[in-house]
Amino acid sequence: MDSEAYISQFSADGSLLIGGFRGSHIRIYNAEKKWTIHKDITCKKLRWTVSDIALSPDQRYLAYSSLSPIVHMVDVQNSMRESHANITQIHEGLEFSNDDDGFSFAIFSVKFSKDGRELVVGNNNESICIYDIGANKVTERIHAHSADVNAVTFADESSNVLYSGSDDSLCKVWDRRCNKRGKQVGVLTGHLDGITFIDSRGDGHYFISNCKDQTIKLWDIRKMSSTVKDCTPKAYEWDYRWMTYPSEARYFKHPYDQSLSTFRGHSHRPEATGKIVEKLRWHGSIIRDCSWHPYFPTLVSSSWDGYLVRWEATEHDKDPSMLKIGKQRMHPDGYTFSFVF
Numbered sequence: 135m136d137s138e139a140y141i142s143q144f145s146a147d148g149s150l151l152i153g154g155f156r157g158s159h160i161r162i163y164n165a166e167k168k169w170t171i172h173k174d175i176t177c178k179k180l181r182w183t184v185s186d187i188a189l190s191p192d193q194r195y196l197a198y199s200s201l202s203p204i205v206h207m208v209d210v211q212n213s214m215r216e217s218h219a220n221i222t223q224i225h226e227g228l229e230f231s232n233d234d235d236g237f238s239f240a241i242f243s244v245k246f247s248k249d250g251r252e253l254v255v256g257n258n259n260e261s262i263c264i265y266d267i268g269a270n271k272v273t274e275r276i277h278a279h280s281a282d283v284n285a286v287t288f289a290d291e292s293s294n295v296l297y298s299g300s301d302d303s304l305c306k307v308w309d310r311r312c313n314k315r316g317k318q319v320g321v322l323t324g325h326l327d328g329i330t331f332i333d334s335r336g337d338g339h340y341f342i343s344n345c346k347d348q349t350i351k352l353w354d355i356r357k358m359s360s361t362v363k364d365c366t367p368k369a370y371e372w373d374y375r376w377m378t379y380p381s382e383a384r385y386f387k388h389p390y391d392q393s394l395s396t397f398r399g400h401s402h403r404p405e406a407t408g409k410i411v412e413k414l415r416w417h418g419s420i421i422r423d424c425s426w427h428p429y430f431p432t433l434v435s436s437s438w439d440g441y442l443v444r445w446e447a448t449e450h451d452k453d454p455s456m457l458k459i460g461k462q463r464m465h466p467d468g469y470t471f472s473f474v475f
Contacts, residue, residue: 135159139436140183140422145193148428152196153442154184160198161442162210165427169444173210178219178227186243190250197253201240203231205253205265230255230263230272242284247293254296256283262298262308276316278306285331289355290338297341297355299329304362305343307355320358324351324391326383347386348379351393359392375420416443 137157144151144165150172151163158180162173173196177184180200188197194211206225208217219225231239243256252273253265262283264274279300289295289307296308307320327346334341343351370380384398419438426433431447 135161135440137440138183138419138422138438139440139442140185141187142423142425142434142436142442143187143189144425144427144434145189146191146428147193148430150189150193151425151434151442152187152189153436154187154198155440156183158184160184160187160196162196171215173217174215175208175210175217176219178206178225179204181240185241188244188246188253190246191248192250195250197228197244197246199241199244199255201242201258203239203241203257204229205241205244205255207267228253228265228267228270230257230265231259232272232275242282243286245287247288248291249293252293254286254288256286256298256300258282260300262286262296264310274310274315276308278308278318279304281328285329285343287332287334287341289334289341290336292338295338297332297334299332299343299345301328303327303329303345303347305329305332305341305353307358320355320360321362322353322355322358322392323362324353324388324393324396325349326386326388346374348384348398350397352395352397353393357392357394414445417441 135155135157137155139153139155141154142151149164149166151165153161158177160175160177161171163169164172177198179202181202183200184198185201186199194209195207196210197205197207199205204227206227208223208225214223217223230241240258241255242258245254251267253267255263257263260277260279260281260283262276262278263272266273278298279302281301283298283300285299287297289297294310298306298308303325305322306318309319312319325343325345325347329343329345331344332341339354339356341353343353370383372380417435417437417439421435421437424433424435433445435443
């Protein structure tokens with residue numbers, strides 16, 4: 135595309151790949167049919183970019199968000215290849231703000247519950263909102279953090295427990311069965327900057343988080359605290375969109391770090407060797423997302439250079455699955471790469 139790619143995500147079974155772009159566009163590729171376009175979606179009323187996408191467990195509906203209070207849902211399994219919002223296909227809008235939120239309400243993260251009946255979002259109103267799709271309304275609104283909630287997900291199949299991550303540097307755990315609705319059941323400290331993504335193992339115990347402090351952390355919620363511990367203030371200010379991360383801050387450590395493991399700069403300490411397995415170079419700009427195929431050694435990355443790139447593991451330089459040299463696309467820096475969408 136001619137606009138920045140923000141999202142690249144595989145479906146749970148690996149059959150579909152979804153790419154989200156700033157230019158009001160989402161493309162779904164069929165990984166089982168030679169990566170042909172399954173659905174070409176032109177979005178409705180986006181504010182800045184597609185900020186997140188979620189595919190329902192039955193892979194019928196796609197929910198997409200932007201920096202606005204509305205999540206749109208579109209049927210991606212009907213016969214139409216081209217989906218123009220409310221022209222060729224209805225994109226149902228789900229309103230997450232209330233009367234007090236105002237126009238500035240922005241959604242950063244959206245996820246389906248495991249049964250597909252609910253959506254949860256994190257937003258710039260420092261809150262988590264849960265939407266009952268059948269009832270067509272927000273049923274829970276939790277003031278969760280002291281800054282933007284960039285990441286939220288369900289912990290396991292039950293959909294009773296939620297994990298959230300925020301620009302306040304905290305990960306929090308929420309149990310919807312507790313009497314004290316609106317109060318976290320646990321806090322996990324250790325990051326030193328805003329948390330950008332959370333992924334649950336799905337067992338109700340472990341999850342990982344990605345952070346602007348250049349680390350990934352592994353957590354066990356059985357080690358969480360009931361209250362927030364004091365955090366050492368940041369001694370630096372930076373913006374990833376145009377600044378290099380301060381080298382002096384790269385190995386700062388939180389005095390109350392509760393994580394099991396920390397991964398830094400594609401290395402890991404202290405338990406593992408930290409050996410770099412591979413460095414993949416092709417993109418010409420910031421890489422915003424990457425997604426592993428659930429079963430095959432295939433990785434897809436998305437970048438502000440406008441490309442989704444598919445990487446295949448191979449032990450041989452002359453792998454017959456690679457395109458012929460004459461058909462390979464040349465990166466401006468001189469690298470050759472065979473698979474470009």
